[in-house]
Amino acid sequence: MPTIDTSDERVAAAIAEQQELRARVRLHDDYSELQLVAGVDAGFEADGTLIRAAVVVVRLPDLAPVDYALVRQPVTFPYVPGLLAFREAPAIIAAIRQLRTTPDLIICDGHGIAHPRRCGIACHIGVLLDLPAIGCAKQRLIGRFTEPLPERGDRSPLYDGDDLIGWVVRTRATARPVFISPGHRVSLERAPDLVMACTTRFRLPEPTRLAHRLASHDDAPLTSDSPPLL
DNA sequence: GCGACAG
DNA sequence: ATCTTGTCGC
Numbered sequence: 001m002p003t004i005d006t007s008d009e010r011v012a013a014a015i016a017e018q019q020e021l022r023a024r025v026r027l028h029d030d031y032s033e034l035q036l037v038a039g040v041d042a043g044f045e046a047d048g049t050l051i052r053a054a055v056v057v058v059r060l061p062d063l064a065p066v067d068y069a070l071v072r073q074p075v076t077f078p079y080v081p082g083l084l085a086f087r088e089a090p091a092i093i094a095a096i097r098q099l100r101t102t103p104d105l106i107i108c109d110g111h112g113i114a115h116p117r118r119c120g121i122a123c124h125i126g127v128l129l130d131l132p133a134i135g136c137a138k139q140r141l142i143g144r145f146t147e148p149l150p151e152r153g154d155r156s157p158l159y160d161g162d163d164l165i166g167w168v169v170r171t172r173a174t175a176r177p178v179f180i181s182p183g184h185r186v187s188l189e190r191a192p193d194l195v196m197a198c199t200t201r202f203r204l205p206e207p208t209r210l211a212h213r214l215a216s217h218d219d220a221p222l223t224s225d226s227p228p229l230l
Numbered sequence: 231g232c233g234a235c236a237g
Numbered sequence: 238a239t240c241t242t243g244t245c246g247c
Contacts, residue, residue, distance in 0.1 A: 042237075044238055051238095079238075081235040088237070088238095110236045120236070141236045174247055179236085216238090 010077070014086045015117070022119040024127045030185040031104055031132045035060055036067075037198055038096065038103035039207020040125070042088045043215035044075070051075050053091035054215035056207055057103050063198060063206045069098035070214060081141065082116050085124035093128060103131065105186070107195065107207050111135040112183035114143055114158055114166035122183025133183030134191050135166075136208055140179055150174050155192055167192050175203045 036057050043052045050072055057067040071094045077087040088110075096106070111120030112135030120141070126133030143158040145168045152173045158166040158181070166181030169192050182191045198205035204212070 042238080044237095048238075079237060081237090084236055115236085135236085137236050139236060140234095142234090 010086075011080065011083065014077075014080075014083050018083075018085075018117050018119040018124075021124055021127050022117055025113065025119065025123045025183075026185050027113070027182055027187055028185070029187045029190050034104045034194070034197075036101055036103045036105075037207050038099070038106045039109075039198075039205065039209065039211040040092045040096065040106060041109040041208060041211040041215045042092060043212075045072070049075055051088065051091045052215050053088065053095040054211045055092065055095045055099065056210040056214060057099060057101055058198070058207050058210070060197065063200065065210060067099050067101045068210075068214060069095045071095040071098060084110055085119075085121040089121055089124050089128070093125060096125075096129060105194065106131055106133040106183075107198065107205055108133060108135050108183060109137070109208055109212065111137045111141050111179060112166070112181035112186075112191070113188075114141060114160075114179060114181035116142055118165070120181070120183065122181070124183075126184025130184075132185040134186050134194060135179075135181045135183050136195055136205060137179040137181075138176075138204075140168075143179075148177050153196065164188060169195070171196065171199045171205070172201065172203045178203065 040055045073091045108122040112122035122133045122135030148154040148156040154170040
């Protein structure tokens with residue numbers, strides 16, 4: 001396990017940039033008709049020297065995929081907890097810009113404000129593109145919570161001290177919960193509902209699930225149902 | 231000093 | 238994130 005050199009110039013610059021992006025984050029609902037929702041994710045190739053960013057846009061309320069894009073770039077930043085965006089956001093943003101459509105909302109694989117400096121990858125991407133964004137992570141980064149009840153839709157608040165920074169949501173009965181927090185132009189109150197509106201029978205919301213498949217497995221039918229290929 | 235630590 | 242089949246539990 002490599003030690004994280006917090007004195008590294010790039011790390012210091014990244015943290016400084018997060019402080020600036022953080023000031024631009026807006027946590028009120030700022031969107032009209034949510035019709036196109038994008039899911040983004042990243043995978044790696046060539047021994048981890050290439051990042052592969054995928055974005056899939058689905059249409060509400062049927063969640064049918066209507067657009068997608070795939071971008072490959074050299075990896076330029078190591079994985080550092082709290083600085084994930086500096087490793088993945090550049091490629092993801094490039095992929096979103098390749099779309100022929102402009103999504104009304106972006107669901108990211110990672111956190112929004114549930115972050116040490118309240119600037120997770122969902123905030124980062126949302127602010128830079130000035131588009132509504134939500135973070136939907138599979139694991140906790142920071143915050144305290146109690147295990148939510150086992151039914152689909154059950155949730156419990158995620159706190160950092162006295163601050164409510166997100167929710168731990170059971171998107172599927174008995175499955176491990178996901179961590180939802182607003183990234184930009186979405187409120188803490190509405191974030192969970194927007195994610196649930198994009199979730200069917202799987203743990204992850206459709207946009208994210210499809211983007212994940214596109215980013216990892218080379219082939220990947222863009223059909224919302226059909227069990228995972230494997 | 232000892233853990234914790236998105237993907 | 239990634240290396241990887243069958244198997245156990247809901």
